Amino acid sequence: xxTGTGSTAGGTAGGxxxxxxxxxxxxxxxxxxxxxxxxxxxxxxxxxxxAHYLAGAGDPASFYAQTKAAEGSSPxxxxxxxxxxxxxxxxLLVAFGELAVGLGTLLGLWGRVAALGGALLxxxxxxxxxxxxxxxxxGNDLAYLLAWTPLLLAGTPYLSVDxxxxxxxxxxxxxxxxxxxxxxxxxxxxxxxxxxxxGAGLLSGSLTAGFGRDEAPAAAGAGxxxxxxxPGPAVPAAQVPxxxxxxxxxxxxxxxxxxxxxxxxxxxxxxxxxTHSGCAVNPPKDGKLYCPCHGSTFDAxxxxxxxxPAVKPLPTxxxxxxxxxxxxxxxxSS
Numbered sequence: 001x002x003t004g005t006g007s008t009a010g011g012t013a014g015g016x017x018x019x020x021x022x023x024x025x026x027x028x029x030x031x032x033x034x035x036x037x038x039x040x041x042x043x044x045x046x047x048x049x050x051a052h053y054l055a056g057a058g059d060p061a062s063f064y065a066q067t068k069a070a071e072g073s074s075p076x077x078x079x080x081x082x083x084x085x086x087x088x089x090x091x092l093l094v095a096f097g098e099l100a101v102g103l104g105t106l107l108g109l110w111g112r113v114a115a116l117g118g119a120l121l122x123x124x125x126x127x128x129x130x131x132x133x134x135x136x137x138x139g140n141d142l143a144y145l146l147a148w149t150p151l152l153l154a155g156t157p158y159l160s161v162d163x164x165x166x167x168x169x170x171x172x173x174x175x176x177x178x179x180x181x182x183x184x185x186x187x188x189x190x191x192x193x194x195x196x197x198x199g200a201g202l203l204s205g206s207l208t209a210g211f212g213r214d215e216a217p218a219a220a221g222a223g224x225x226x227x228x229x230x231p232g233p234a235v236p237a238a239q240v241p242x243x244x245x246x247x248x249x250x251x252x253x254x255x256x257x258x259x260x261x262x263x264x265x266x267x268x269x270x271x272x273x274x275t276h277s278g279c280a281v282n283p284p285k286d287g288k289l290y291c292p293c294h295g296s297t298f299d300a301x302x303x304x305x306x307x308x309p310a311v312k313p314l315p316t317x318x319x320x321x322x323x324x325x326x327x328x329x330x331x332x333s334s
Contacts, residue, residue, distance in 0.1 A: 036118060037105035068084060076128065100114070119145055132307075169185075242262075250328070268317070269318065269328050271314045272289075275313065
């Protein structure tokens with residue numbers, strides 16, 4: 001009797017383990033799907049709410065300026081002409097494309113189509129923005145391109161609109177409905193859902209673009225009181241050899257600033273924030289500052305752009321030598 005009870009318990013435990021494994025295999029792609037869907041929705045709203053995104057050639061953070069910067073070094077630079085001729089249209093196309101891909105992925109509606117769209121967007125960003133990132137694993141666009149591949153192969157069959165439509169089609173077949181009618185019904189209902197989802201996305205994206213954009217800070221009035229200058233952070237001059245750098249923080253923004261000595265007795269401060277997408281650039285090396293996110297390089301003496309995709313130089317700061325101390329002054333350019 002004891003042996004039989006133990007066998008039954010072991011069989012039950014084994015069955016539960018098998019069920020858990022099957023459940024894990026079934027939903028293995030769900031975390032990836034939720035991450036990619038949410039990320040692309042966020043990216044779309046971030047673009048649509050950014051006042052710089054469609055600002056045009058005069059703004060280095062605009063879609064046009066970044067596309068123009070990538071044109072010369074991108075392997076598909078020859079194909080960027082239409083985007084430069086109609087930057088507003090293509091900028092909105094990218095943003096709303098990301099929104100459609102994200103919503104379709106999250107809800108599991110035409111999952112393979114959404115994954116294909118995500119892969120194409122990621123491939124275009126990789127070939128234009130981060131193609132020259134070295135080493136390659138620091139570039140995020142290639143990782144996103146490969147992350148879309150499992151969803152492109154498997155689709156979104158579980159916890160999704162696609163899964164619901166497939167289950168209903170199976171029930172329709174079981175009750176004898178003709179195959180053509182089953183397919184027509186699934187296609188029609190999927191299309192209705194896509195139109196409804198697209199309309200909701202278009203409305204929310206348009207409202208974000210129209211009302212959610214960040215406003216540029218207003219200029220101070222003529223009667224505004226100037227703040228009293230405060231002493232800036234300082235480092236010993238001995239910590240900044242020729243060609244080297246020391247790191248301090250900008251008291252106003254909290255961003256890291258490199259105090260450099262490009263030539264003997266000549267000191268300057270350079271912001272560590274890349275002007276392309278806000279990543280932190282590496283400390284000076286061989287006369288250059290390198291951004292690991294998308295491969296931009298800057299002159300370690302002046303902050304000027306050496307290679308894109310950045311088009312705007314690093315902000316510079318005044319540096320004053322007081323005795324054996326180097327004191328960071330106010331920002332001189334931005």
